[in-house]
Amino acid sequence: MNPILFRYGGFALHYSHVIFLAAFGLTYQLSQHRAKKLGITTADWERALTYYVLGAVFGGRLGYVLSNLPLFLGRWREVLTLWHGAFTVWGAILGLWLASLVLKKRGQAGGLDILAIVFPLFLGLAEWGRFTEGEGWGRMGQGILTWEYSGAARYPAWFFFSLWYLLTALVLARHKARWAGEHFLIMVASMALAALVLTPLSILPGAEALMQYAWGILFLGVAAMMWVKHR
16 A cells, blocks of 8 residues: 555655554553543653653663664664664563652552553554554565565565554453553563564564564563462
């Protein structure tokens, strides 16, 4: 599909831009609504959200740098240029968890379980944006799940990740947490399983795929330890 929704002169509005903006707006409003249901004031939640956003951004960037160290050897200043390269979901999750610890230490309302619902919702919508942009058609591939597009066989990796994340958000929204942190545990486990189940289908290069498996196994282990702790 044509990724450009509207063009005027040198300005082009992409489907992905609209989806990203909608994702931010929807997840922000939903998080505010859930915070009120849990008795967290708007001021406390917005303060907590600032910590979470910073944690996700810097954690996500750190995760990307650690996963791609050879790219930054001798070019360390590019670590701070956040617009070069990308972020990782795994680093973002670690950043969210660390932000929750800082909030707890400062005696402020956290609401980590709120983010456990809206974070996969945002990711699911964001991955759908990448899919509509064309990047989501993935790499050249073969097999029964490969799609034909513009005369070439391509694999829609981000399409499957998008559906997985959106389903995770739906399950969490309908599930009533029995203890603080349960929703976060389920989210972490779901993200880890997504990496282990969908990475073999995404036809990623060997090193990149191995890194995804490593993160998936690590976070699945973290989720298991969290579950044992609350048994």
